[in-house]
Amino acid sequence: MAEKLMKFSEAVKRFDPVIGLETHVELCTNTKLFCPAHIEFGGEPNTQLTPVSLGLPGSLPVINETAVDFAIKLGLALHCEIAEWSQFARKNYFYPDMPRDYQISQYDKPTNGNGYLDVELDDGSIFRVPIERAHIEDDAGKNTHVGGADGRIEGADHSLVDYNRAGVPLIEIVTKPIEGAGERAAEIAGAYMRTLRDIVRALGISHARMEQGNMRADVNVSLRNKPTDPLGTRSETKNVNSFRGIEKTIVYEIRRQAALLTDGGEVLQETRHWDEATQTTAGGRVKTDADDYRYFPDPDLVMLHITKEHIERIAKDMPEMPRERRNRLQKEWKFSDLEMRDVINADALDLIEDTVKAGASASGAKKWWLGELSREANAQGVSLEELPITPADVAEVEKLIASGKLNDKLAKKTVSGVLAGEGTPDEVVKKHGYEVVQDTGALEAAVDQALADNPDIVEKLKSGNMKPMGAIIGAVMRATKGQADAKAVSGLVMKKLH
Amino acid sequence: MSNAELVKLSAAQMAEKIRSKEVSSRELTQAHLDVIEAAEPTVNAFLHVSGKEALAQADAFDKKLAAGDTEGLPELAGVPIAIKDMIVTKGIPTTAASKILEGWVPPYDATVIEKIKAAGMPILGKTNLDEFAQGSSTEHSAFGNTHNPWDATRVPGGSGGGSASAVGSYEAPLALGTDTGGSIRQPGAFTGTVGVKPTYGGVSRYGAIAMASSLDQIGPCARTVLDTALLHEVIGGNDRRDSTSIPAPVPPVAAAAREGLKRDLKGVRVGLIKEIGGEGFEAGVAARFNEAVKLLESMGAEVKEVSLPHLPYSLSAYYIIMPSEVSSNLARYDGMRYGLRVMPPAGVPQTSANMMAYTREAGFGDEVKRRIILGTYALSAGYYDAWYGSAQKVRTLVIDDFNKAFEQVDVLVSPTAPSTAFHFGEKTSDPLSMYLGDVATIPANMAGVPAMSIPCGLSDNGMPVGFQFFAPQRHDEAMYKPAAALEAALEEQWGGNILTKMATPWLNA
Structure with missing residues (x-):
């Protein structure tokens, strides 16, 4: 049954939306958060394990210092207060993908608290997103449901668990309620997520590839009649793993809740799921008293002591932040503000930078990524990064053009060949004999x-x-x-x- | 020397015979395996005897000794040992005396086991305990009772009744235990053996199956103070795999024990804990304790009464903190990865949640379930501050009490338990009375201080009485000296170790 929705423009006229984002970022440490098990994406199931990551009787967690340093870096980038003493707690609940049946997370004493992130919106204005905390925790394993339709648990015959991901370090960045966003709520959320992604990549603490689940967000939305009212009941849409999905979730939830409240209904405090196929959120589990995680300080781990000197050492080595980098690249590439914004909006900054590094001109790189390749990505409904073509491929095509071996038309054909999986540009050119007549x-x-x-x-x-x-x-x-x-x-x- | 004479030696004496090549590690190990075979029908201390592995380890050590390749090995090298089945041993079944772990063969060794193996000490087998170390009589084992070698109608104490009985019956000269609220010391008291709970963090917990992580501590069991000290030095020290492990070397406990054998306690200040004793303590226990205190004085110790005003609250606080941690630590036994798995019966949805519920229902015994339920309740939202929060505050007060007391005295003393070993079934239907038996041992775990129990005589019923020493954190050596002195003085009165007063028909077989 389709839910009733209010027109977005009307919804934000009638109500004041408040959003909140809880973003999980998977850290790219070599080993897990509490044991020396090696981490690698896509390994054979249940091969990246130690007694600790499997939660065997007698095993004990020991904190990965690199993960803590990564958390401090992020804390500094988000202008957080970094606690001298932080603590890990046990979040108790039974689930097959949790080797110990409790997650080790930070509860009332997180490493990073009380920060903010300034994000640039489409019109060039800056919006300050307040950060509640950025805490360290470990990931669970992965369930695969077999025998049912489309891999869902409903109708599945049995499930398989892969514990390779169990114990992979995460940082959860929790915003404070984002107020005053109004009709720009979705835009602000999108800009915040992209900025956060750029920051963690710049810091080198995560690959931040949403399609691999390195970064995912829980999206909280609530409405109230006017900004001076107390916060309304919120819905929590879990594990949204694309920027577009996050933006659409917010628009959808604002429209849904507005219609519901206008009809005298009540918003349930529940977890929902964004369904890419139907472009809607679907109701999940209503939160009840049963969700009592019985948090208590993990007695297996001593409190984390982070000294001022240690923070200062890390602060000295902080890399260039995304906004500085953007300004620098804009100058180097001689792009106008408008061109640069197009690049940012298309999520092509890294790709163009890598293409330029591989030998292409900035304008040439931009032409490909924002032109032909953006069209292709849109048509396929994927991000530019997910296209099966690398910045090195694009740079190679550019070189072939510059040397007069390809004209524009042949270059496009060559790129199509690369996208079709026919090989590198050179291989595609050779295969089809795409050479400019030089005779x-x-x-x-x-x-x-x-x-x-x-x-x-x-x-x-x-x-x-x-x-x-x-x-x-x-x-x-x-x-x-x-x-x-x-x-x-x-x-x-x-x-x-x- | 006959086998019966050989196994009655102290571990230190056995080690000497090995070094002087009077006896090989294999002969010594075989002698103990023979005793195990003869005594098990009476005491039932072992859940698993690893004879083949033990003999292979002994042979490996003998070869090293023959090759003169034992440089740097500890004094106890070559002496066999029994291990409480709460400590994981690679390739040897480890059950925590629970059905839920029946058949599990660990793929790794606990840190203490690595150290024992590196020391060339053959592992005789795994000893019985109350399920997941929860109990004070070993009656809560899923695999049957262990009997007290002094009187087979009585319990050996718990949870480490298996290790204590094995050592007391000469099945093993040494054993490892775990002590969360007295599980090494109280069975020591009940069986006339010596049991030590080192400073929290003094011995790595890596590979000790967790009961209550903030209280658990592995420690040595033996028949003499010096033997426990020597074993303490084998297993102690910093371990990077346990972040609560103290980053310091083991205190010089063996030297302190040898110093104590000189029986000179001049300058040693001994504090009698005012809050432990009196009502609820068996007359024979009080009498032996007081006599032992006199002996300490006679050796020059300065004895005075010291008050630790918050000590009476530590039992209640313990019974909040311990089950809270138990409820979380035992969550992992869910049938998913190892151990028992019970599928829901036909008609019940075959989900993972139901499988977990049926597995835990079938796999855990009553006492374990009782504590999981208590702990789950104490940690629940809305109750946390009143229960767990308050208990932690009490814990801080108890720690403060000990700190203040140790400003006045070097060691504190008390009876180890209010009673001697009781009869089977006497307390199983009344958990509270069972819990009260831990009143004297729990404070050391709550405060993280080291404590030990040594035998100080027999009560009117002919059963051994335990005498407890406490020392300041990280100063385990402080208690070894007076303990060894008291032991020497008592043995002079008795004409030998207290166990010589015990009948050992299984040794005459």
Whole structure:
């Protein structure tokens, strides 16, 4: 049954939306949070284990110092207060993917508290997102449900558990209620998530690939009549793992709750799920008293003592933050503000930087990623990063163009070949024989033929009207099956006419 | 020397015979395996005897000794040992005396086991205990009772009744125990043996199956103070795999025990804990205790009464903190990864949640369930501050009491338990009376201080009485000296170790 929705513009006119984001970021340490088990994405199930990560009787957790340093880095980047003493607690609940049937997380004494993140919105204005805390915890394993439809637990015949992910370090960044967002709530959430992603990547503490689950967010939305009212009951949409999904969740929840409240209904405090297929959120579990995690300080771990000197040492080594980096790159690349914003909005900054590093010009790299490749990504409904083409591939295509081996048309064909999985640009070019006709004899013959076929155009060109040049080039292209270099053709024409 | 004479030696004497090549580690190990075979029908101390492995370990050590390759090994090298089945042993079944772990063979060794193996000490087997070390009589084992070698109709104490009985009946010269509220010391008292709970963090807990993590401590069991000290030095020290482990070397406990054998306690200040004793303490226990205190004085010790005003609250606080941690530590026994798995019966949805529930229902015994329920309740939202929070405050006060007391005295003393070993079934239907038996041992766990029990005579019923010493944190050596002195003085009166007063028909077989 479809839920009733209010028009978004009306909903935000009638109500004041308040959002909150709880973002899990998987840290890219070599080993797990509490044991030396090696971490690798996509390993054979249940191979990255120690007695500790499997929760065997007698095993004990010992904190990974690198993970703590990563947390401190993030705390500094988010302007947090870094606690001199922080503590791990046990969050008790039974679930098959949890080896100890409790998660080790930070509860009332997190390492990072009380910070903020300034995010840049589309119009260039800055919105300050208040941060409640950024705490360290360990991830659970992964359940795979077998025998049912589309891998869901409903109707499944049995489930398999892979504990490789169990114990992988996470940082959970929790915002305070984000107030005053109004109709820009979704935009602010999207900008916040992208900025956070850029920061953790800049810090080198996470790969932050949403499609691999390195970064995922729980999205809280509540409405109230006016900003001076107390907070309304919120819904919590769990584990949304794309920027678009987060933005759409917020819009959807605002519309749904507005319709519900207007009809005199009540928002349930529940966990929901964003369904990409139907573009809706679906109700899940209503939160009740049964959700009592019986938190208490983990007696297996001593309190974490972080000295001022240690924080200062880490602060000295902080890398360039994303906003500084953006400004620097804009200068280096000589992009206008508008061009730069397009790059940011397309999530192409890293890709263009890598493409430039691989030898392409900035404008060339931008042309590909924001043009042809963005269209392709949109058509496929994936992010640019997920396209099966690398910045090195794009740079290679650019080099082939610059050296005159490919013209624009052939370059596009080459890129299509790479996207189709036919190999590197070089391999695609070789496979299809996509080479510009360099043999001037053949080219000259084609030009001569085209000029002979179009005496009227020749007259116009001779009189200095260059407009019909395109028609000649087109004719030559047809004759050479597109493998001519347009510049070379027009050069030849000019030579022949004078 | 006959086998019966050999096994009655102290571990230190056995080690000497090995070094002088009078006896090989294999002969010594075989002698104990023979005693185990003869005594088990009476005491039932072992859940698993690892004879083959023990002999292989003994042979490996003998080869090293023959090759002169024992440089750097501890004094006890080559002497066999029994291990409480609460400590994981690679390749040897480990059950915590629970059905829920029946058949589990650990893929790794506890840190203490690595140290025991590195020391060339053959592992005789795994000893019985109350399920998950929860109990004071070993009657809560899922695999049957262990009997007191002094009187087979009586309990050996608990939870480490198996280790204490094995040592007391000469099945093993040494054993490892775990002590969360007295599980090494009280069975020591009940069986006339010596049991030590080191400073919390003094011995790595890595590989000790957790009962209550903030209280658990592995420690040595033996028949003499010096033997426990020597074993303490083998197993102690810092371990990076246990973050509560103290980053310091083991205190010089063996030297302190040897010093004590000189029986000179001049300058040693001994505090009698005012709050332990009196009502509820068996007359024979009080009498032997007081006589022992006199002996300490006679050796020059300065004895005075010291008050630890919050001590009476530590039992109640313990029974909040311990079950709270138990409820969380025992969550992992859910049938998913190892041990018992019970599927729900037909008609009940075959879900993981139901499987967990049926497994835990079938796998845990009553006492364990009782504590899981208590702890779950104490940690619940809305109750946490009143129960767990308050208990932690009491704990801080108890720690303060000990700190203040140790400003006035070097060691504190008390009876180890209010009674001697009781009869089977006497307390099983009344958990509270069972809990009260731990009143004298619990404070050391709450405060993290080291404590030990040594025998100080027999009560009117002919059963051994335990005498307890407490020392300041990280100063375990402080209690070894007066304990060894008292032991020497008592043995002079008795004409030998207290166990010589015990009948050992299984040794005559």
